[in-house]
Amino acid sequence: MTTSQPGHTFQVDLRGLVDLLSHHLYSSPRVYLRELMQNAVDAITARRVLDGSAPARITIRTGLSGGGISVEDSGVGLTESDVHSFLATIGRSSKRNANGDLDLTAARGDFIGQFGIGLLACFVVADEITVVTRSAKEPGAPAVEWRGRSDGTYSIRTLPAGAVAQPGTTVTLTPRADGSEWLEPRSVLQLARHFGSLLRYQVQVVDRHGDVNQVNDTPPVWERTYRSPLARREALAAYGKAVFDFVPLDTIDLDIPLVGLKGVAFVLPTPAHPTRRSGNRVHLKGMLLSDQATELVPDWAFFVACVVDTTGLRPTASREALYEDETLAAVRDAIGERVRQWLTGLAAQDLATLRQFLDVHHLAVKALARHDDQLLALLLPWLPFETTDGRVSLDEFARTHPVVLVTQTVEEFRQVAPIAAAAGLGVVNGGYVYDRELVHQLPQVRPGVSVADLDPETVTAHLDGVDPAAELAAAPFLARARAVADRLETDVALRAFQPVGVPAMLVDNREARHERRRAELSAGADDLWAGILGSLSSSEPRAQLILNYLNPLIRELSELAATVDPQLSETAVEALYGQALLLSRRPLRPSDHALLNRSFLGLLEFATQAADAGTRGGPEGTR
Ligand SMILES: Nc1ncnc2c1ncn2[C@@H]1O[C@H](COP(=O)(O)OP(=O)(O)OP(=O)(O)O)[C@@H](O)[C@H]1O
Numbered sequence: 001m002t003t004s005q006p007g008h009t010f011q012v013d014l015r016g017l018v019d020l021l022s023h024h025l026y027s028s029p030r031v032y033l034r035e036l037m038q039n040a041v042d043a044i045t046a047r048r049v050l051d052g053s054a055p056a057r058i059t060i061r062t063g064l065s066g067g068g069i070s071v072e073d074s075g076v077g078l079t080e081s082d083v084h085s086f087l088a089t090i091g092r093s094s095k096r097n098a099n100g101d102l103d104l105t106a107a108r109g110d111f112i113g114q115f116g117i118g119l120l121a122c123f124v125v126a127d128e129i130t131v132v133t134r135s136a137k138e139p140g141a142p143a144v145e146w147r148g149r150s151d152g153t154y155s156i157r158t159l160p161a162g163a164v165a166q167p168g169t170t171v172t173l174t175p176r177a178d179g180s181e182w183l184e185p186r187s188v189l190q191l192a193r194h195f196g197s198l199l200r201y202q203v204q205v206v207d208r209h210g211d212v213n214q215v216n217d218t219p220p221v222w223e224r225t226y227r228s229p230l231a232r233r234e235a236l237a238a239y240g241k242a243v244f245d246f247v248p249l250d251t252i253d254l255d256i257p258l259v260g261l262k263g264v265a266f267v268l269p270t271p272a273h274p275t276r277r278s279g280n281r282v283h284l285k286g287m288l289l290s291d292q293a294t295e296l297v298p299d300w301a302f303f304v305a306c307v308v309d310t311t312g313l314r315p316t317a318s319r320e321a322l323y324e325d326e327t328l329a330a331v332r333d334a335i336g337e338r339v340r341q342w343l344t345g346l347a348a349q350d351l352a353t354l355r356q357f358l359d360v361h362h363l364a365v366k367a368l369a370r371h372d373d374q375l376l377a378l379l380l381p382w383l384p385f386e387t388t389d390g391r392v393s394l395d396e397f398a399r400t401h402p403v404v405l406v407t408q409t410v411e412e413f414r415q416v417a418p419i420a421a422a423a424g425l426g427v428v429n430g431g432y433v434y435d436r437e438l439v440h441q442l443p444q445v446r447p448g449v450s451v452a453d454l455d456p457e458t459v460t461a462h463l464d465g466v467d468p469a470a471e472l473a474a475a476p477f478l479a480r481a482r483a484v485a486d487r488l489e490t491d492v493a494l495r496a497f498q499p500v501g502v503p504a505m506l507v508d509n510r511e512a513r514h515e516r517r518r519a520e521l522s523a524g525a526d527d528l529w530a531g532i533l534g535s536l537s538s539s540e541p542r543a544q545l546i547l548n549y550l551n552p553l554i555r556e557l558s559e560l561a562a563t564v565d566p567q568l569s570e571t572a573v574e575a576l577y578g579q580a581l582l583l584s585r586r587p588l589r590p591s592d593h594a595l596l597n598r599s600f601l602g603l604l605e606f607a608t609q610a611a612d613a614g615t616r617g618g619p620e621g622t623r
Helices: 014-024 031-050 080-087 104-110 118-124 185-196 229-244 326-349 351-369 373-382 394-400 410-422 435-440 456-462 468-473 475-487 510-524 527-535 552-559 566-583 590-617
Strands: 057-061 069-073 126-134 144-149 154-158 168-175 202-206 212-214 250-256 261-267 281-284 287-290 304-310 384-387 390-393 403-406 450-453 490-495 504-507 543-548
Touching (some): 014 118, 031 168, 118 168, 229 304, 250 326, 326 351, 351 435, 390 394, 410 456, 435 450, 475 566
Antiparallel strands (some): 057 069, 069 168, 261 304, 384 390
């Protein structure tokens, strides 16, 4: 029979707990200074609830003897019993309500801290923390000195009356052997500026010579008053340059009262890669929480980098990231909506900036417009595409081409663009990511425009036929050309097209290419596979080698076919095929390389023989 034991309480290994919370919660030792500044800010906030005119000063002193630093604040201070219950009890915080529960309203509204563990971060860089404090709530109570050590022990003593002149707290750190670099004067000033640039109370760093450096520059640049909108824009741009090291293309004001969020989205002046998102800087009540908060803006808005200060978002316990909750999701949506409004505003009133923006970020906008009908309607006509008329907006293109043809791949576009353009067809390169999908959505936005996929037959159909007599005269050459092309699974046609300089064009589509690949495999396969591959054979159109009758070389080859060495005609056809293949800019297969090689060497041989024959037949002594 089991008997239930009276309640036991967990035992805590203090050394282990201190080690866990100080060394393993945070990503870097540097957060120690953030925790100290944050406690100082919270203490001043608490004192100002008692006395609205109380001083609000935070002084960080560096270069103390032994290499330590101290952080002194004019905050609310602690009585002896406060010290026992808050400083010396891990996990207890004065920033919760009386019954010990987290009073979220007060903690979020007024204080930065809430967990009761922040001070322990100092043990990453310090062996000992000394807190000398005098309470503003009980001015008659003596000042108290508390010494906490990284092994989890502490001592406490009351100081004689008059030892501390004013209410407030001074926290002093004695460095650890391996943490002293973080307490060096230069690191301290850098860290204080990094974390504290937007803190609302004055923060100064004073070195051992008494030189004073300001840490913060309040109010934030977006909350100041300016002579003119231009002066404001310039100030924001200068701030963007200082923080992100780029001059923004434009700035977007952010203001979400629901979570007390204000700040600015800086539009990147150069293209950003969607997967390499810019780091947003999130301050919580002035204190920098993260400079890598990608979660603050929707994925699609990767072309902005934000700096915001908020009172209403929750930090994780390490205070290095935002807590992912519904509020954060709502903030993300609100920022997305603001960026969208900015784009709408540009389309309505500032086309020059819109064009500048699209030049840089069209890819981002294309990604976004696919899922956003409003934005699609707004921006699709302005988006630049590669077309047979050059790089133009779809609106411009559709004005001159009532039927907009779009290719499926870049190589299809490369292959047919010059010929289609010469034949009066309007083709858009749909091979880049999102482009084909977007072009097909154009009729929704611009009714009356029609969009169709371009197929090779459309192009061939638009090329002029050749006069029957000329075709007849070219019959012997065409017969030889067909024999060669047949081995390459290709048909041959004679047409007249521009530009004249192009002797032959290979019109092909994906199905035809698959068909050729299947034939190649089937030729090299054993009986079983050849049978299976053969059964997959389809009657899709083959690739077409279209010879240009307007081209002088083709004309000569067709006219002289009867008198030319058949071997030369065949090599010439192979060379034309090879050249058309190169023009199509398609990746070459080993068999294509072999063909190019063969035909080039073949032509060289014919040329050498011809030169040789010419020399022999020439006057004596010319050799
Ligand atoms: N400079 C200070 N002035 C007055 N009280 C302080 C000061 N620093 C710390 N304290 C007291 O010590 C308590 C514990 O501080 P600690 O930094 O560990 O946690 P916290 O600030 O309450 O919460 P968090 O872990 O979120 O930072 C605080 O709640 C506060 O009561």
